[in-house]
Structure formats: C-alpha cells, structure tokens
Amino acid sequence: MKPHSAAAGVENVLKILEGRWKLVILFQLFGGKVRRFSDLERAIPAISQKMLIQQLRQMEIDGIVRRIVHHQVPPKVEYCLTEWGQSLCPALDALLRWAAARPDDGIREDPDIPSPAELVAAHERAKHT
Numbered sequence: 001m002k003p004h005s006a007a008a009g010v011e012n013v014l015k016i017l018e019g020r021w022k023l024v025i026l027f028q029l030f031g032g033k034v035r036r037f038s039d040l041e042r043a044i045p046a047i048s049q050k051m052l053i054q055q056l057r058q059m060e061i062d063g064i065v066r067r068i069v070h071h072q073v074p075p076k077v078e079y080c081l082t083e084w085g086q087s088l089c090p091a092l093d094a095l096l097r098w099a100a101a102r103p104d105d106g107i108r109e110d111p112d113i114p115s116p117a118e119l120v121a122a123h124e125r126a127k128h129t
Helices: 003-017 022-029 039-041 049-061 089-100 116-127
Strands: 065-070 076-081
Touching: 003 022, 003 116, 022 039, 022 076, 022 089, 039 049, 039 076, 049 065
Parallel strands: none
Antiparallel strands: 065 076
C-alpha cells in the first residue's frame, strides 16, 4: 500500500471517530455491552441528550453502532457496537496506552472529558465486568 493511500485510509477512519463524545460512547459499549439510552446518559453525565442522540445517530450511519428498538410500553431502545465497531477495540487500546504515556503537563483542555489515563483505567475495569 502506498503511503498516500494508507494516510487517506487512516484519515477517513479518524473522520468517522471525530466528535467530542464518540470515543467516550465507544468505551461505554466495548466488550459486547448492550446499553439502554438512559444508561448511556447516566454513564456520561456531561453530555446533553441532544448531543448523545446526534452522536449515536452518526455512529449508526457510519456502521459502528447498532440501534435495537424493542416495541413495548414504555419504549425501550438499546445500543451496541457492530462487529466492525467492536473490531476497533485493539486499535483504541493501543492508542489509549500511547496517549496515557504522554508526560502530564498539568493542563486539562476540558475537565468534563476523562484523561487518557482515566479512560485506560475505566476500559480495563469494563473488560472485567
């Protein structure tokens, strides 16, 4: 594969994953977890309902997340990763370890978003639940 085409492929994947909350949502769904919308809202308290809906919808369009609608009263909607979405886990694990190894400069861009080290710890805990 030529470097240009490899770079374009990585760039396309990064475009799919860009968005303030997409990685946080991914980590909530890794490991084959199926989560109700309300569970995701509670797990990510800093995200607005509107933004969570937008991010999940885009992730569904991109083939990363599957939306499961249970036709019952009250309505029940669940989300899980597609097989392709789940296959991101090893790559993101490696990226997280790389980011967590960065020297801490004491600057946090946004206190509502977990640091890479916090995400690594949360992801490790999630693997064992």
